[in-house]
Amino acid sequence: MSNEALRQELVELDKKYFIHPTSSLQDQQANGPAIIFDKAEGVHVWDLNGKKYLEGMASLWNVNIGYGRKELAEVAKEQLEKCGYVSSFTGFSNEPAIRLAAKVAEMTPGDLNGVFFTSGGSESNDSAYKLVRHYWKVKGKPEKTKIVARKRAYHGVASGSTSATGIESFHDFTTSLAPGFVHVDPDSPEAFRKLIEEEGADTIAAFLTEPIQGAGGVNLPKEGYLQEIRKICDENDILFIADEVINGFGRTGKMFACEHYDIVPDVLLLAKGISSGYVQLGAVVLREKLHKELIELSPGVLMHGFTYSGHPTACAVGLKNIEIMENENMVENSRVMGDLLAEKLTELQKETDIVGEVRHLGLLGAVEIVKNQETGERFAEKVTPKIVAAARERGLILRNVVYWEKDTIVYSPPLCMTEEDVNEFASILKEAVLEVQKSL
Incomplete structure (x- = not known):
């Protein structure tokens, strides 16, 4: 069976039998699962078609030592x-x-x-x-x-x-x-x-x-x-x-x-x-x-x-x-790579028009999206869902928070991040932000 045939079979089984946690039941029935993961190693995961993603959330804030150990x-x-x-x-x-x-x-x-x-x-x-x-x-x-x-x-x-x-x-x-x-x-x-x-x-x-x-x-x-x-x-x-x-x-x-x-x-x-x-x-x-x-x-x-x-x-x-x-000294690596990632994400404030506050401690962080960088004014419509979707298309998995007045991207990648991984993360997010910014 080809990967695509397998994927189609799994999509139909998923829609018929699998009730997903914290997910839209209607979206699942209309579109099937967003990604069917197949394998994982380090800070990356792959879907059934072989597409590679940097897991910017360590799944649910939890795969601290990384995948495939x-x-x-x-x-x-x-x-x-x-x-x-x-x-x-x-x-x-x-x-x-x-x-x-x-x-x-x-x-x-x-x-x-x-x-x-x-x-x-x-x-x-x-x-x-x-x-x-x-x-x-x-x-x-x-x-x-x-x-x-x-x-x-x-x-x-x-x-x-x-x-x-x-x-x-x-x-x-x-x-x-x-x-x-x-x-x-x-x-x-x-x-x-x-x-x-x-x-x-x-x-x-x-x-x-x-x-x-x-x-x-x-x-x-x-x-x-x-x-x-x-x-x-x-x-x-x-x-x-x-x-x-x-x-x-x-x-x-x-x-x-x-x-x-x-x-x-x-x-x-x-x-x-x-x-x-x-x-x-x-x-x-x-x-x-x-x-x-x-x-x-x-x-x-x-x-x-x-x-x-x-x-x-x-x-x-x-x-x-x-x-x-x-x-493997991962706690210290979390501090060092966390500071480096936050530094690169803070640079997006100068390179884009819609990135506001960047805050972090170690490899736990958030990026605010704003209409006005000086006043912190928000867009009337939430923007982070579009950025998260654009990042995913480019191979970076993130999460957004839109409760209350927030329009926030949050991240928590595995603690085994390297400088190369940090550069990949920051580069993809920059591309996603700039793409969405053009449409606003």
């Missing part, structure tokens, strides 16, 4: 043959889960050392909400249940994490948001103080934040913001949860984004880069004090867990993924 396939095969899966319920354990928990505790900031494994970011978020509410319950403060999250935040699509997410379109999708979630201005510590006064500190379990908001537009915190929030939480007996599902494992040029701001959260949420997407894996990490108090105050069974918590094959892959990241 045979070491991960080999360690997965070895573990699958030895002991592919066993349960971690009722005190059962396995060596990969134990060693990965110890490694995560070693590498996370401060005294974060109690590790609960999940299968992804949404599970990590929902687990954290339940754990902190359970914590306050056993502490004799069961009324402390509310989770305060920031507007523009993204925390996942499970019931609780959808409710915590501060992007309205995710709320509009469903008619049954979970109670106990309150959203606050994303930039103002004073707004948080006011909310505490209104809601009562004795009703708030935790403040939840991505150190750098990802899907909301790669929004970096204002100077001093996170440090002040940490202080307010301490003053009001409120736990601080940092969602580093996107930020973590070298994405920002440090192993964890919290390290840029010299803060240690009470609870740290991980996923994505912990396994670079090769297997489903996530984690909730608790500080020493919380871990010890939960042990002391919870004599019964911890009534929370997933079938795949501490999955031995996933944990073995996670360990090897971290080993590769450390041995």
Whole structure:
């Protein structure tokens, strides 16, 4: 069968049977899948027809070490043959889960050392909400249940994490948001103080934040913001949860984004880069004090867990993924290549008329598209979808954010980027911007 015949067969099967996540059902039926990927290596992916793309999003912000790492396939095969899966319920354990928990505790900031494994970011978020509410319950403060999250935040699509997410379109999708979630201005510590006064500190379990908001537009915190929030939480007996599902494992040029701001959260949420997407894996990490108090105050069974918590094959892959990241100095490479890419994208402000602010930390960044570079005025019609489409035609996969007033291109390529890859990325994006600019 030719590649084109295979593609046509897969398109029809896709349209008939495959319900795609976060996609237009009607577009799928009208046009079939946008790309059917066939293979991947390094920072590039190929479709069934052999067209090559630079993956400027590392798929979903997660393929941190890059594609095609045979070491991960080999360690997965070895573990699958030895002991592919066993349960971690009722005190059962396995060596990969134990060693990965110890490694995560070693590498996370401060005294974060109690590790609960999940299968992804949404599970990590929902687990954290339940754990902190359970914590306050056993502490004799069961009324402390509310989770305060920031507007523009993204925390996942499970019931609780959808409710915590501060992007309205995710709320509009469903008619049954979970109670106990309150959203606050994303930039103002004073707004948080006011909310505490209104809601009562004795009703708030935790403040939840991505150190750098990802899907909301790669929004970096204002100077001093996170440090002040940490202080307010301490003053009001409120736990601080940092969602580093996107930020973590070298994405920002440090192993964890919290390290840029010299803060240690009470609870740290991980996923994505912990396994670079090769297997489903996530984690909730608790500080020493919380871990010890939960042990002391919870004599019964911890009534929370997933079938795949501490999955031995996933944990073995996670360990090897971290080993590769450390041995190949990918966190530092993220910082260096991130600065270089941002420098080249900033040059587009001079070479084009519609590129506004470029912001980044490591290989997590955003480019604003504006009608007027001096005032920041936006176009009446969103422009970034056209630029993203033009870039894809030229072999660069990006993503755009058009929530609220934003018209933003976001990027998060694999951390193994080279200078050659950076030049390819910047060149293609420049061509796409100039093409679209002509049509405006």
